[in-house]
Amino acid sequence: MNTSTLLTLWYKKNMRDLPWRQVKNPYVIWVSEIIMQQTRIAQGLPYFNRFIDKFPTVEHLANASIDDVLLVWQGLGYYSRARNMHQTAQTIVADYKGMFPKTAKQLQKLKGIGEYTAAAISSFCFNEKVPAIDGNVYRIISRIYDVREPVDKAKGKTLIYDLVSQLLPVQNCGDFNQALMDFGAMVCTPRQASCNICPLASQCQAKLKGTVEERPIKSKITKVRQRYFMYLLVTDGKNILIQKRDNNDIWKGLYELPLFELEKSMEVDAFLNLPEVKAGLPPKPMVLLDDFEPASHKLSHQTIHAKFLLFGSASLPKINGYKSILISNFDDYAFPKLIERYLNGRIKKIMKTKIWGSIKSL
DNA sequence: AAGTCGGGGCC
DNA sequence: GGCCCAGACTT
Numbered sequence: 001m002n003t004s005t006l007l008t009l010w011y012k013k014n015m016r017d018l019p020w021r022q023v024k025n026p027y028v029i030w031v032s033e034i035i036m037q038q039t040r041i042a043q044g045l046p047y048f049n050r051f052i053d054k055f056p057t058v059e060h061l062a063n064a065s066i067d068d069v070l071l072v073w074q075g076l077g078y079y080s081r082a083r084n085m086h087q088t089a090q091t092i093v094a095d096y097k098g099m100f101p102k103t104a105k106q107l108q109k110l111k112g113i114g115e116y117t118a119a120a121i122s123s124f125c126f127n128e129k130v131p132a133i134d135g136n137v138y139r140i141i142s143r144i145y146d147v148r149e150p151v152d153k154a155k156g157k158t159l160i161y162d163l164v165s166q167l168l169p170v171q172n173c174g175d176f177n178q179a180l181m182d183f184g185a186m187v188c189t190p191r192q193a194s195c196n197i198c199p200l201a202s203q204c205q206a207k208l209k210g211t212v213e214e215r216p217i218k219s220k221i222t223k224v225r226q227r228y229f230m231y232l233l234v235t236d237g238k239n240i241l242i243q244k245r246d247n248n249d250i251w252k253g254l255y256e257l258p259l260f261e262l263e264k265s266m267e268v269d270a271f272l273n274l275p276e277v278k279a280g281l282p283p284k285p286m287v288l289l290d291d292f293e294p295a296s297h298k299l300s301h302q303t304i305h306a307k308f309l310l311f312g313s314a315s316l317p318k319i320n321g322y323k324s325i326l327i328s329n330f331d332d333y334a335f336p337k338l339i340e341r342y343l344n345g346r347i348k349k350i351m352k353t354k355i356w357g358s359i360k361s362l
Numbered sequence: 363a364a365g366t367c368g369g370g371g372c373c
Numbered sequence: 374g375g376c377c378c379a380g381a382c383t384t
Binding site: 032033034035036037038039040041043044078080081084111112113114115116117120132134135136137139177178181184185190191218222248300 | 375376377378379380381382383
């Protein structure tokens, strides 16, 4: 039996029961694909359900505010996905009469829809015969054919594209593409692949040569930047200051506490004596009530070494660019995980202590 | 072509 | 600590 038939048969028996598997609604498929980019199903699933619940149609999404979209996205990461989705929803409503285009080529013109997602939507919903090549496919094809070309370079990408294109069945191409996803997630996994139950084991070149664990080959090495953040939580016991991140940096569009970024790690005392800090701090009377250093916050490309300083102030100063909100309402705003943990953890505990009550008498 | 963009799970 | 996950965009 040929490779694609074996994979399709395996899929019919073993397919995962995912909420978007029962529908051919391009909006729902689109939402699922964007949310799942670079994300494990288990992590993305609750976000998908909340997202569809909150924005059941492309019109709901188009009419929402970006802050509301980011609030649903909070904690998932890669926030440009949410910003691009919001923009594309508005494009679909304004320029496409609320209907998604049906070909991969047209879909790829939309913001946030690249080659993979365009192929996924058009093949899943409209059965277009195009390969949807994601990380699973790079891995599976690299193993079946024992590809030694790095898959993160143009030559390797083209090779994988050609190889998987030859496997595409004429009919039910969408099912075949989804079969590869599930097969990669359940059998041909990155580590400890289940070759013992693999229907392709006898024809898998990597299995025959013993190179399964070494495929696919990747050439890139990600360099991790170290960053040092000093966050200030300034409060009168009731309100806090926050700001929106609008520059071209991580967490764009999310809210955060007033921030000083430092070149290197610094003790709290030294930090407070910096001229720019003295000048930037709100006027007295203000008192340092707590300092806290969580474990370093690791992103794929940056490690954030953060410290949080809690300041009590008799009255909350008005500073340009900052917004004053009720601390009890902080979950109405989308924060990075690093901030959200601090507010929900350390600060919630402190709020129940005498220290917190004493702020009000400053 | 290389760099940037999150967070979490697993080894 | 490193790798990977239903990748795309910017430079």
